[in-house]
Amino acid sequence: DAGITQSPRHKVTETGTPVTLRCHQTENHRYMYWYRQDPGHGLRLIHYSYGVKDTDKGEVSDGYSVSRSKTEDFLLTLESATSSQTSVYFCAISDLRGRQEKLFFGSGTQLSVL
Amino acid sequence: QQPVQSPQAVILREGEDAVINCSSSKALYSVHWYRQKHGEAPVFLMILLKGGEQKGHEKISASFNEKKQQSSLYLTASQLSYSGTYFCGVRTSSNAGGTSYGKLTFGQGTILTVHP
Numbered sequence: 001d002a003g004i005t006q007s008p009r010h011k012v013t014e015t016g017t018p019v020t021l022r023c024h025q026t027e028n029h030r031y032m033y034w035y036r037q038d039p040g041h042g043l044r045l046i047h048y049s050y051g052v053k054d055t056d057k058g059e060v061s062d063g064y065s066v067s068r069s070k071t072e073d074f075l076l077t078l079e080s081a082t083s084s085q086t087s088v089y090f091c092a093i094s095d096l097r098g099r100q101e102k103l104f105f106g107s108g109t110q111l112s113v114l
Numbered sequence: 115q116q117p118v119q120s121p122q123a124v125i126l127r128e129g130e131d132a133v134i135n136c137s138s139s140k141a142l143y144s145v146h147w148y149r150q151k152h153g154e155a156p157v158f159l160m161i162l163l164k165g166g167e168q169k170g171h172e173k174i175s176a177s178f179n180e181k182k183q184q185s186s187l188y189l190t191a192s193q194l195s196y197s198g199t200y201f202c203g204v205r206t207s208s209n210a211g212g213t214s215y216g217k218l219t220f221g222q223g224t225i226l227t228v229h230p
Contacts, residue, residue, distance in 0.1 A: 031216040042116065042201055042222035043156065050216050059116065059219065090155060094216065102146065103203070103218060105155035 003027045006091050006106035014114055019078040021109050023091030025071075031094040032074040033103065034058075034066065036087040043090065049074055081113045115139060117204050119221035126192045126228045134224045136202030137184040145178050145185040146203035146218065149196075156201060159187075192228045199223045 003026035013019050023032060034046040035058075045058025047066040055066050063085060065077045078085055091106040117138040124132050136145065144163045148156040162178035162185060174196075178185045189196055203220045 033216075033218070035220070040222060042119075043203075043220035044116070045217065045219055048216055056217070058217070094218075102158040102161060103148075103156075104158070107155055 004091060004093050004104055004106045006089075006109050008109060009107065010110045012112045012114065013081050015082060016080050019081050019111065019113075021076045021089055021091075021111070023074040023076070023093075023106060025074075025093050027093075028071055029093040029095050030071075032068065033092040033094070034064075034074070034076045035090045035092065036060065036085075037090060037108075038087050046076065046089075081111075083113050085111065086113045087111060116219055117202055117221040119200075119202055119224050121224060122222070123225040124227070126226070128194060128228060128230055129191050130228075132189045132192060132226060134187040134189075134200050134202075134226070135184060136186070136204070136221055137182075138204050138206070140183065140204075140206040142178070142180065142183055142185075143205045145176075147176055147185075147187050148201045148203065148220075150199045150201065150223075152198070159200075189226070192226075194228050194230065197226055197228045199225050 005024045007022045031050055033048040035043040037043050044060045046060055046064050047055055047058055049055045049068040067075045089109045092103040094101050094103045117136050120135045146161050147159040149159055150156040173190045176187045201220045201223050203218045
């Protein structure tokens with residue numbers, strides 16, 4: 001257990017509403033990631049963070065924003081949810097200490113946009 | 115850009131072998147392999163770094179060919195517990211320095227099913 005918690009675990013919302021997903025870690029890891037998982041597409045990177053207030057875009061960042069005001073929390077916001085954003089969202093953390101880094105994933109958030 | 119995995123799906127009987135390939139259009143710095151069971155989060159298997167090394171994890175091993183920009187995962191004498199979706203994740207050499215070093219891009223996954 002790498003001390004990573006995602007909330008909520010499940011969310012149903014309506015098109016056009018804002019949604020925020022939270023990723024919380026307890027082990028002071030520098031890197032945090034948000035991925036979405038869809039059948040046939042695997043895991044696609046939305047945004048990632050390499051430090052407090054330091055974030056960068058991934059492959060599918062349109063329609064999403066992130067914030068990291070504290071080391072332990074990385075928030076993903078859908079400003080105006082669309083049905084195409086129905087997906088399973090995974091948060092991950094990594095240390096990148098030395099070259100033997102690996103990612104630890106949270107349990108995921110199932111988001112349904114109706 | 116996502117790396118490309120092949121095949122998309124594999125069906126085996128216990129004891130059979132399988133190979134899963136991962137190819138990138140960009141020069142690679144490192145390759146990760148993860149396995150995901152149904153309804154669970156992906157779990158790290160191994161990482162391969164530049165240098166063409168081969169690594170092993172139980173009866174699962176992998177190779178990394180820098181020149182071909184590809185990696186292969188070898189599953190030998192498969193067990194029922196090997197069933198799941200396997201993902202490769204890559205860090206490209208262009209991102210090896212600077213703040214984009216942390217960027218890890220995954221392939222679309224290979225579904226492995228092992229039957230008794």
